[in-house]
Amino acid sequence: MRRTVALGSALVVLSAPVSPARAAPARSAGSVVSVTPLPAGLWLPGAGSAHRVVYRTTGPTGKPALSSGAVFVPRGTPPEGGWPVVSWTHGTVGLGDACAPSTAGRSQRDVTYLTRWMSEGYAIVSTDYVGLGTPGVHPYLDGRSAAHSAVDMVRAARGVDRSLAARWVAVGQSQGGHAALFTAVIAPRYAPDLDFRGAVATGPPSNLEGIVFLAGPHIPDLPLADLTAYTAYILAGLRAARPAFDVGRYLTPLGRRVVADAERLCYADMVTRTRGVSIGSMLRRPLFDAAFFERLRSVTEVPLTGYRRPFFVAQGVNDTTVPIPLTLKLAGDLKARRQPVTFRAYPGTDHSGTMAASLPDTTAFVRRLLSSAAAGR
Structure with a gap:
């Protein structure tokens, strides 16, 4: 399921890989291992620059790992403070290296959806997750590993392009919705150097x-x-x-x-x-x-407590991939524990359709999060 690093006001295209020694002398999470321009066919419409990045992160059982992903920066002049960031966590594409979106490309559904977010004035950073295009087998639905990849993708992207702000949100669909929920719990304590504001999860599998x-x-x-x-x-x-x-x-x-x-x-x-x-x-x-x-x-297992930022869960009533009873139970469990969740169900909408159907609600939700005063630490 499925273009220029800012140095002051100048944009410079990084046309060659960055060596690990140059990019990341310390083996810290979010440090850049390599960065290369994306081929034109893999750009999002409206992007002013697009790069593939390999970076360090935390994999299964807390061990160091490599992940890869893409950074899309809008055309034009960034707002004061830089482009706010959407860290996109993608849905199921497979487990093999050939499936990684930063090299294999994205479905038209995802391109259309992400283009809408970029048109709202956000830079898009998109992890492939550990093991997709990097060593090892991808630990599918390992929520903590995926969340670490999503957070460290933001760190790596800001190391590549200084026009990106520290303010960011996680947005994901299906497998990526699952990852976005874990990110919502993990991000504030895992990355206090960033200004995490909240998350959006559409069609997230839970109670599996x-x-x-x-x-x-x-x-x-x-x-x-x-x-x-x-x-x-x-x-x-x-x-x-x-x-x-x-x-x-x-x-x-x-x-x-x-x-x-x-x-x-x-x-x-x-x-x-x-x-x-x-x-x-x-x-x-x-x-x-x-x-x-x-x-x-x-x-x-999706966490039911520990959310320190608001998050939005969207579910299609006609979803047969993640049936709505599973998500209704999740929403009920979260609300019973007084977690800061907004839940919306969309009648007549299937698994994929929930992304587009929820956009008016989710873009407004994120706009409020990113325009509010700095989140509490």
Whole structure:
């Protein structure tokens, strides 16, 4: 699912990679390893500069890791204080290096959506996440790892272009909505050097651990979009995030092959690969055990407390990828704990459609966040 570094008032195009020694003498999170101009075909309309950046971040289990992403700066003169930043966390594209949006490009849906945000006067920085285009397997739906990538993408982008402000928000769809929620909790304490204002999550998966661990060899086929592909990604992501945990012992020979393929195939190819493959046929034993549940929960469970900034959750009523009951439970749990959440459901809207349907509400929400007085530390 899917152009110029400011030195004073001058813009200079970085046309060659920056060596690690030049860019980041210290191995600190958010430091730049390399930066190269994006090919013209990967620019967002309205961008005045666009670069691909490789940077240091924090991966699964808190270990140092590399991530990559793209920086899009609007045309024109930045406002006083610099361009406010939207850190975009993308939806499911796959787990293989070939799937990274900074090299593979983006869907027209995402280009249209991000162009709208840029037209509002924001620089767009977009992480690929750890393992997409960088070493290792992408730990799919590892919320903390994705949040670290999103935060450090802002740090790296500001190191590349000084016209970017410290004020920023996280905005994400689907897998990226999940990442945006984790970012909303983690950002204030992980990056006190930045001015994080809040987050927007559209179609965020939640409560997955309570559903996935009910699966077993005899689970019936369910009428949910591309469910087997998503399940294979979740299992491959769990293995990448918790390598000491033996996911393979739950899998049939077919399941082992499908999960191995999930580590390299992009979304469309993965859907094709799993056509006619049931979840039950992938599993040799039920996932219903404490060891599996606790490992999955430690990776995917959306935090219900700890939000220090306002955030917005948008959900399509007709979403069959992330069914609305899951998000209604999330919203209820957040409200019961007095978290600063705004929740909106959009009738007649499916998973992808929620992005466009919610834009009038979410752009106004972010405008208020970024125009308010500096957020409390």
